[in-house]
Amino acid sequence: MxxxxxxxxxxxxxxxxxxxxxxxxxxxxxxxxxxxxxxxxxxxxxxxxxxxxxxxxxxxxxxxxTKLITTIAALQCVERGLIGLDESIDKHLPELANSQVITYDSKSEKESFTLAPAKTQVTLRQLLNHSSGLAYDLGEPALEAWRKSRGETPLSLWAPVVPAFSTPLLFEPGTQWAYGSGIDWVGLLICRLAQRMSLENYLIDNIFAPLNxxxxxxxxxxxxxxxxxxxxxxxxxxxxxxxxxxxxxxxxxxxxxxxxxxxxxxxxxxxxxxxxxxxxxxxxxxxxxxxxxxxxxxxxxxxxxxxxxxxxxxxxxxxxxxxxxxxxxxxxxxxxxxxxxxxxxxxxxxxxxxxxxxxxxxxxxxxxxxxxxxxxxxxxxxxxxxxxxxxxxxxxxxxxxxxx
Structure with a gap:
């Protein structure tokens, strides 16, 4: 060294x-x-x-x-039979059940975009490997244009999980890769699967305490x-x-x-x-x-x-x-x-x-x-x-x- x-x-x-x-x-x-x-x-x-x-x-x-620790926590839930890696997360995260895919025209002066219903459902595996279509709205032109059309500014980091990350998908789930909010949603998923008040409580019992x-x-x-x-x-x-x-x-x-x-x-x-x-x-x-x-x-x-x-x-x-x-x-x-x-x-x-x-x-x-x-x-x-x-x-x- x-x-x-x-x-x-x-x-x-x-x-x-x-x-x-x-x-x-x-x-x-x-x-x-x-x-x-x-x-x-x-x-x-x-x-x-x-x-x-x-x-x-x-x-x-x-x-x-933080993402590594949340990934481990999610896989603990898979081991316990609470969810499958390739199971749709719709019933646990209904906020993502009717996702839309955004198509953005970067050449348009008016920052135009269209939305169409996603043809496939998001799975836990896709959330963990960033192939779900979800992305952070800050720095992503298509999602920034979508926020602007709603009279909003990017909410990543500044709002609770649901309003911060309830955005259109950049692509059909499983077809591409984009770094984004998938594992932030996984944190909320863990809370609902384990019926806990907070992600912190789950992590204390299942990761922090076991490893001291x-x-x-x-x-x-x-x-x-x-x-x-x-x-x-x-x-x-x-x-x-x-x-x-x-x-x-x-x-x-x-x-x-x-x-x-x-x-x-x-x-x-x-x-x-x-x-x-x-x-x-x-x-x-x-x-x-x-x-x-x-x-x-x-x-x-x-x-x-x-x-x-x-x-x-x-x-x-x-x-x-x-x-x-x-x-x-x-x-x-x-x-x-x-x-x-x-x-x-x-x-x-x-x-x-x-x-x-x-x-x-x-x-x-x-x-x-x-x-x-x-x-x-x-x-x-x-x-x-x-x-x-x-x-x-x-x-x-x-x-x-x-x-x-």
């Missing part, structure tokens, strides 16, 4: 450019016994010159890293002891300098979204990653975890092609743009079917991340999982992407050397 540690300490990327990385970076990797094989915390908690150094257990806004996760919550008032432990966000300007930033996640949250919103720490999140690479997982049956690590899209399918066309959404996970390399999607995360050229991640690796340049990965065959975490925006910051890739390359080199 020397190359990564030198880059981290010097603030210089491998190519010699001035990296000027985020003020705080925390990284870790565990093996399938749950033991740390590497961990490091670097930088300061904030940009203030008198800021204390980062600690390994500093609190983090998890952003879309002591610093994870949607609500700061549930864990007042973590309030002073946050790694403060920063924003990188075009010239490479940093200023204090604000992450676009309101607290208190508008709702307990399955797709984002959890607050957690490296020690807590590594317990989840460590569990899904164990020979005998605690949270799920082994065969269910193996299903998570299975490609969901057939070669030549529209879903797989659209996934490959949207690489800017997961450059952090892949180490940068990787062309038409062998990627697919598992349940809840990106899946690599070949060794990744920029990170060295072996085939069979599941990976995803979150907006403030966070990236996790897990490989069951190697029995290794890791997490690169910071709180810097904007997404896919060049310098952090390079450092995260170097972290992975260094780690996999170390692991492969030990396997020899």
């Amino acid at each position: 020397e190359a990564f540690e030198r880059a981290l300490a010097s603030g210089t990327a491998k190519d010699g450019r001035a990296a000027r990385v985020s003020h705080g970076i925390i990284v870790a990797a565990v093996d399938k016994s749950g033991e740390y094989i590497y961990k490091n915390a670097s930088g300061l908690v904030s940009l203030h010159p008198d800021s204390p150094p980062v600690q390994f257990d500093n609190e983090l806004v998890m952003a879309s890293c 996760m002591v610093s994870t919550t949607f609500h700061l008032w549930y864990k007042p002891e973590i309030c002073q432990k946050f790694l403060q966000p920063a924003y990188r300007l075009p010239d490479g300098s940093l200023i204090p930033g604000i992450l676009p996640y309101p607290h208190p949250p508008a709702d307990e979204y399955g797709g984002n919103g959890l607050l957690s720490s490296m020690p807590d999140y590594m317990k989840v990653l460590g569990d899904i690479i164990k020979d005998s997982p605690v949270l799920l049956k082994k065969e269910t975890v193996e299903l998570m690590f299975s490609p969901q899209f057939e070669e030549g399918s529209g879903a797989l092609q659209h996934l490959k066309n949207n690489q800017t959404l997961f450059e952090n996970s892949a180490g940068g743009h990787i062309g038409n390399h062998a990627i697919n999607f598992g349940l809840g995360a990106l899946f690599f079917t070949q060794q990744m050229p920029l990170t060295g991640a072996p085939p069979g690796t599941l990976a995803w991340g979150g907006l403030p340049n966070m990236m996790w990965f897990a490989n069951r065959e190697k029995g290794v999982a890791g997490f690169y975490a910071t709180q810097l925006i904007p997404q896919s910051d060049f310098r952090n992407t390079k450092l995260a890739a170097l972290f992975q390359r260094s780690l996999w080199k170390m692991v492969n050397k030990q396997d020899q």
